[in-house]
Amino acid sequence: MRNPQLDKNGGLQHLLTIDGLPRDVLTAILDTAAPFTEVAEREVKKLPLLRGKSVFNLFFESSTRTRTTFEIAAKRLSADVINLNISTSSTSKGETLLDTVDNLCAMQADMFVVRHAASGAPFLIAQHLAAMGLDHIHVINAGDGRHAHPTQGLLDMYTIRHYKKNFGNLVVAVVGDVLHSRVARSQIHALTTLGVPEVRVIGPKTLIPTEVEKLGVRVFHDMRAGLKDVDVVMMLRLQNERMQGALLPSPQEFFKYYGLTADKLECARPDAIVMHPGPMNRGVEIDSAVADGPHAVILPQVTFGIAVRMAVMSMLAGA
Amino acid sequence: MLPDAERLCADLAESMRQGLHPDTALVGIHTGGVWVAGRLHAALGLKTPLGSIDVSFYRDDFSRSGLHPQPKTSDIPFAVEDRPIVIVDDVLYTGRTIRAAMNEIFDYGRPSRIDLAVLIDRGGRELPVCPRWAAQTMQIEPGKSLQLERGETGVLTLRLIDA
Numbered sequence: 001m002r003n004p005q006l007d008k009n010g011g012l013q014h015l016l017t018i019d020g021l022p023r024d025v026l027t028a029i030l031d032t033a034a035p036f037t038e039v040a041e042r043e044v045k046k047l048p049l050l051r052g053k054s055v056f057n058l059f060f061e062s063s064t065r066t067r068t069t070f071e072i073a074a075k076r077l078s079a080d081v082i083n084l085n086i087s088t089s090s091t092s093k094g095e096t097l098l099d100t101v102d103n104l105c106a107m108q109a110d111m112f113v114v115r116h117a118a119s120g121a122p123f124l125i126a127q128h129l130a131a132m133g134l135d136h137i138h139v140i141n142a143g144d145g146r147h148a149h150p151t152q153g154l155l156d157m158y159t160i161r162h163y164k165k166n167f168g169n170l171v172v173a174v175v176g177d178v179l180h181s182r183v184a185r186s187q188i189h190a191l192t193t194l195g196v197p198e199v200r201v202i203g204p205k206t207l208i209p210t211e212v213e214k215l216g217v218r219v220f221h222d223m224r225a226g227l228k229d230v231d232v233v234m235m236l237r238l239q240n241e242r243m244q245g246a247l248l249p250s251p252q253e254f255f256k257y258y259g260l261t262a263d264k265l266e267c268a269r270p271d272a273i274v275m276h277p278g279p280m281n282r283g284v285e286i287d288s289a290v291a292d293g294p295h296a297v298i299l300p301q302v303t304f305g306i307a308v309r310m311a312v313m314s315m316l317a318g319a
Numbered sequence: 320m321l322p323d324a325e326r327l328c329a330d331l332a333e334s335m336r337q338g339l340h341p342d343t344a345l346v347g348i349h350t351g352g353v354w355v356a357g358r359l360h361a362a363l364g365l366k367t368p369l370g371s372i373d374v375s376f377y378r379d380d381f382s383r384s385g386l387h388p389q390p391k392t393s394d395i396p397f398a399v400e401d402r403p404i405v406i407v408d409d410v411l412y413t414g415r416t417i418r419a420a421m422n423e424i425f426d427y428g429r430p431s432r433i434d435l436a437v438l439i440d441r442g443g444r445e446l447p448v449c450p451r452w453a454a455q456t457m458q459i460e461p462g463k464s465l466q467l468e469r470g471e472t473g474v475l476t477l478r479l480i481d482a
Binding site for chain 2: 011028031032034035037038039042043044046047048049309313317
């Protein structure tokens with residue numbers, strides 16, 4: 001079966017997950033994002049690439065950063081952006097996901113940016129569009145359940161490449177609530193695909209998925225051992241809203257063992273960078289002194305995210 | 320027999336020397352136009368730093384052929400507002416690239432004027448674009464593409480290839 005994200009010429013048709021995307025596609029996205037960063041410096045922060053296109057932000061789960069940066073990206077590309085806050089609209093009146101999509105297609109949608117609590121929802125939409133013969137409509141996954149958040153993974157890779165230049169000699173640690181994190185899964189697939197030789201995951205046994213080693217990572221339950229000599233620390237948010245049952249004694253105890261403090265960060269390389277996808281829980285997974293400290297590149301991640309999303313939207317719209 | 324590109328750069332600089340405002344900025348179009356602009360900038364001793372643009376984000380064939388792979392970062396290291404600008408390109412053909420370049424420049428500000436300098440004007444215009452300076456005019460059949468190349472030693476040469 002063909003990768004559902006790629007068209008028959010190997011071009012990007014949808015962006016649903018990083019898993020299974022060839023390295024050259026990932027590299028092409030990062031290369032394309034670079035010139036978009038310069039647009040933010042201009043008097044007129046606008047490019048004509050998506051002029052006349054309608055981008056629908058379909059957020060079935062709340063989001064501020066991701067939705068806003070997608071909106072800015074689409075607007076800087078001159079698209080018309082329509083934000084649908086689904087929790088207050090038709091779905092609550094009983095409409096199915098695909099009925100909502102069909103209605104938006106009837107409004108001449110060109111692109112859907114989808115966030116959904118159910119893993120696979122963006123894939124379902126892409127599959128539906130293909131069945132309807134609507135190949136000119138593109139889907140971007142903006143986070144689905146515990147599955148994937150590909151543009152976050154890509155902007156993280158862009159950030160790493162910006163500061164570390166290449167991936168070939170890095171040790172990268174993904175720290176915290178890996179179990180519930182779609183961000184972690186996208187990061188791990190991106191890191192291994194781009195050739196990072198050592199990817200570690202660090203967290204308590206209750207928050208590390210079983211058999212995660214099969215993704216090509218080393219597992220550490222001791223934070224100091226896991227952070228030893230790493231170049232990049234990728235913190236994850238503790239996802240309290242997705243937790244069922246007693247996975248953690250308390251946020252305080254989590255912070256004691258897995259919260260990133262200046263003291264623990266000393267185990268990493270002196271030039272290590274610290275990343276976080278946001279929103280941060282200060283004092284739970286990261287100490288304020290680190291979040292605001294010299295190693296943190298958390299706000300540049302947000303800025304790069306706009307350029308990466310512009311690149312993805314342009315590559316899809318031109319396909 | 321194709322003309323010597325380095326010679327054309329020198330000729331172009333000479334023809335431009337008279338009548339250039341001291342605040343003039345050169346903007347080369349990636350990739351060949353940037354090389355030519357670099358030659359002109361040195362030969363003319365301009366004090367405004369050299370600009371470069373990649374018009375991939377402004378091309379009119381985006382909806383047909385998509386985004387060109389590996390776009391370069393545009394770099395306009397001077398204030399565009401009220402400044403005379405010369406767009407520099409290697410080969411002028413349909414004029415569509417120049418239209419895109421002018422659109423891009425206006426997103427940085429309102430220049431006082433824009434002129435166009437090219438190494439070769441090969442005819443075949445599809446838009447009302449006319450260079451103020453062209454080092455050479457030559458007829459090239461539509462199926463061919465005239466390309467500027469830079470060798471390992473940095474020397475510029477012209478090559479005719481099948482488009």
